[in-house]
Amino acid sequence: MCPVLTVDLARVAFTRCTVPSDVPAGGWTSEERPIGFAATQLVPSWTARTPPGAWIEVELQARTTAGELTKWYVMGRWSAHGDPRTSVPGQGDDDGDVAVDTFVARRPVVAFRVRVTAHGGAEVGSLGVMASAVPQRPAAVPSPYAPADAVELAVPRHSQQAHAGHHPEWDGGGANWCSPASVAMVLAFWGRGPAADELGWVGDDDPGPAVDHAARGIYDHSYQGTGNWPFNVAYAGLFGLDGFVTRLRSAVELEGFVRAGIPVIASLSFKEHELPGAGYSTGGHIMVVTGFTAEGDVIVNDPAAPGDAEVRRVYRRAAFENVWLRGSGSGGIVYVLHPPGLTLPPSNGNW
Template identity: 75%
Template sequence: MCLVLAVDLARVSFFRFAVPGTAEDVWTSEEREIGFPATQLVASWTARTPPGAWIEVALRARAASGARTKWYVMGRWSEHGSPRTSVPGQGDEDGDVAVDTFVARRPVVAYQVRITRHGAGALVTGLGVMASAVPQRSMAPSERVAAEPVELAVPRYSQHAHAGHHPRLDGGGANWCSPASVAMVLGYWGRGPELRELDWVGAGDPAPIVDHAAMGTYDESYQGTGNWPFNVAYAGRYGLAGFVTRLRSAAELELFVRAGIPVITSQSFKARELPGSCYSTNGHILVVAGVTAGGDVVVNDPAAPRDDEVRRVYPRAAFENVWLRSSGSGGIVYVLHPPGHPLPLCTDGNW
């Protein structure tokens, strides 16, 4: 069952939509009540798009006054990359889209999501929307879920092993924390591209799946590989279900790991704030793979210089602080799992 947690990072509402696999070009959901005044919305999806086909995902919201916003495009997606882009320049008096997140200038209480299919054969296999209102507040460390340690056998890939590779894809390995993390989780689940899909990478690459993930998540407008929903959608190409949401504590992370599901997290910090990291970052993605007997967090951190240094143990309180505190990415996770693998049970509404 879902535990009552000591840390209340945010008000979070996550909802899954069933998109019919019909031939209709445009599908629009009913209006979904959030249950509180939200300041951010993130849509995430998985879809199959044959060559020449793509989808557009859009949201519009309703304020407490009853006024509705315009439709904001949250992403144009093709697994083949034409197009695969966020849409800048949508800001108005109601809000704006910051790459993958709708940021409301006035709190919103409801929303709709719209899928537009272009070309033949596009099929949406999963769609979720996370609404949140994140306060700025200090947080106390959460308690362990259980005393027994747990660690999942997640493959280890250093993003820096790919330094200089395919620099048109966000400069090569230095900025590839997100695709490296997704590649690790794909490997854990025994999924990923076939050998023939990796021919373009080139000989001598230490982990071609990382280069492939960078290619498969690259956002042409953002010019980077860190678009959260695009990373989820990439994993969907290989049969995984997935979504972006916010978790409220390391205890919630622990619930997933104990259910056999590694979790990809987003955080920023100075080196002194996360002992053992030895680097500072304005935004970084890594994989939570376990918890020690003392409650510290076992991660696969792609910022390590080599694959054999990727496994690290970060103090629980320090990790929880740098992961949860940001109003932009605070508590953000990608959850990727086979459709038949059950999630931990929870009634709090954030997954």
């Protein structure tokens, strides 16, 4: 059984599936799950145990508003050991296409099934699918804010820029490692991450070996980058965390996680003038939301800073919401990483 929680007005629905530990040789397929609205994007995320030689393949099939079933689309092949760890390009047809980690519908879809095939003794720990339809609004409407005490989580800080030129075989550090740096920060916050004996290959002069380890463990060999959202969640799962990719609708929801003690990794894009204090422009960036000021502004660990000491930033609430939520950006994409069993804040259907 694969229950779904749906909110029509927000047009975001998250489905958490229970996959049997002993996935049959031919794979496991969920029941067809209604979404509750006409969705334009589907993003799965998972954690899995993949001993050497083991891997999983995750696929999605959807039903269009016309009632027709699409083909099965491969959403990722994953192994902790990197063979394989890849998205699959070139799947586009009249119904949609897979853009690295996201099924983008050319004809809106109203239901889906997910299929998991396990190879070599792999086991799936958690599996979820986020369905959404993001309004193509040029700007996001600021969320209401009621004055509250400041909150800030003690998330360790890593600068991606401190790794410029590192390991070109995994996209070369620096400007390309925002996601590994962010995941390494959150792992460290939860007291997780690679042990010292797993970092010997990095080198004694490295400013943050856990970031290099994350880049190696997340790297998508087809996309040739470390920004594959589900792969970041799956990497965190190797260290005992649960996690998922979804869309949040406002800073109110974001603040709910932080006040529950859970830092959130957010994806956003902006021109320099749109996010005062950033000092740079980006077509796509990842940072960790760690707190909120008493005035409601957003405290982040921004790995784009030149060094660890400059990673902590405070961005104005309305500016942050706009570049994070608007349709021309990520539309509110986040990944949430947390210990299993931890109580999450109340949801309106998107986690």
